[in-house]
Amino acid sequence: MLVPESEMKWASLRPTPDKYDFTAPDWMLNFAQNNGLLMRGHTLVWHEALPKWFPETVITTNAERIMSEHITTVVSRYAGKIHSWDVVNEAINPWDKRSDGLRNTPWLKLLGPKYVETAFRTAAATDPGAMLVLNQNHLEYDTPGDEATRNATLNLLRRFKKDRVPVHALGIESHLTSSEPRFNANRFRNFLKQVADLDMKILITELDIDDQKFAADIAERDKIVAEKYHEYLSAALSEPAVISVLTWGLSDRSTWLSGYKPREDKLPVRVLPFDSNLNYKPAFHAIAKAIDGAPDRTRQR
Numbered sequence: 308m309l310v311p312e313s314e315m316k317w318a319s320l321r322p323t324p325d326k327y328d329f330t331a332p333d334w335m336l337n338f339a340q341n342n343g344l345l346m347r348g349h350t351l352v353w354h355e356a357l358p359k360w361f362p363e364t365v366i367t368t369n370a371e372r373i374m375s376e377h378i379t380t381v382v383s384r385y386a387g388k389i390h391s392w393d394v395v396n397e398a399i400n401p402w403d404k405r406s407d408g409l410r411n412t413p414w415l416k417l418l419g420p421k422y423v424e425t426a427f428r429t430a431a432a433t434d435p436g437a438m439l440v441l442n443q444n445h446l447e448y449d450t451p452g453d454e455a456t457r458n459a460t461l462n463l464l465r466r467f468k469k470d471r472v473p474v475h476a477l478g479i480e481s482h483l484t485s486s487e488p489r490f491n492a493n494r495f496r497n498f499l500k501q502v503a504d505l506d507m508k509i510l511i512t513e514l515d516i517d518d519q520k521f522a523a524d525i526a527e528r529d530k531i532v533a534e535k536y537h538e539y540l541s542a543a544l545s546e547p548a549v550i551s552v553l554t555w556g557l558s559d560r561s562t563w564l565s566g567y568k569p570r571e572d573k574l575p576v577r578v579l580p581f582d583s584n585l586n587y588k589p590a591f592h593a594i595a596k597a598i599d600g601a602p603d604r605t606r607q608r
Contacts, residue, residue, distance in 0.1 A: 401459055443456070477509050481514040532588075541600060557580060
């Protein structure tokens with residue numbers, strides 16, 4: 308499955324308020340279709356990667372129109388061709404200290420909490436057959452912050468189910484970190500089951516593991532990274548509602564972590580299934596082993 312890392316975000320897709328540039332995502336969709344791949348849409352609404360014109364153009368009186376117009380334009384272009392849409396990305400952030408756990412985004416400030424529901428209802432009206440996903444980070448670790456994120460996410464999903472908001476799946480980003488050892492497999496599995504009990508699918512959408520704090524020695528570092536992949540995925544895939552695993556990139560030559568979380572010793576990061584020359588790494592085999600050991604999903608749609 309192919310995922311546009313940046314090509315479908317507002318800053319890339321909408322250079323001016325009245326102009327869209329679909330060149331890159333059109334090319335990617337064509338590539339996916341010609342090579343037997345599915346494609347995800349990422350992402351319709353996010354607080355980052357907004358175009359330069361956004362702050363001066365989007366105000367309270369026009370924000371809903373501009374957001375809904377954007378969703379309708381993009382989703383209609385690819386209707387029936389996209390496996391799933393990340394409709395709203397990273398909506399929860401308990402560190403902002405709101406009682407509902409929502410992140411203080413430009414969209415929240417302009418439209419209030421209803422912006423999340425509006426985004427999903429607009430996407431569903433545009434392509435009723437699409438799988439619509441709430442994509443969220445900070446859900447994996449046994450820490451107070453991640454626990455608060457899990458609770459806020461569940462509360463939001465429960466409310467949406469009660470109000471018949473068309474959210475079909477939770478996307479779990481899973482940008483795992485070498486500086487955080489507190490992964491509790493049982494607690495994570497329990498969270499996944501709570502999501503599944505809402506009749507929602509779960510997608511692991513942006514999996515990678517930064518190696519900042521791991522050994523400099525390549526063999527040792529690759530071994531640790533592989534173990535972390537296997538530990539995490541063995542827990543995640545034990546829940547049958549988890550229907551996909553996507554790494555955020557395939558090769559170390561193009562990972563975002565090279566710039567965002569470079570190693571202090573300046574060595575190239577080794578965080579994905581393939582190295583910079585597209586050779587298999589232990590991480591690839593660890594991911595495959597976790598998938599091979601997962602419950603059978605062949606009867607699931």
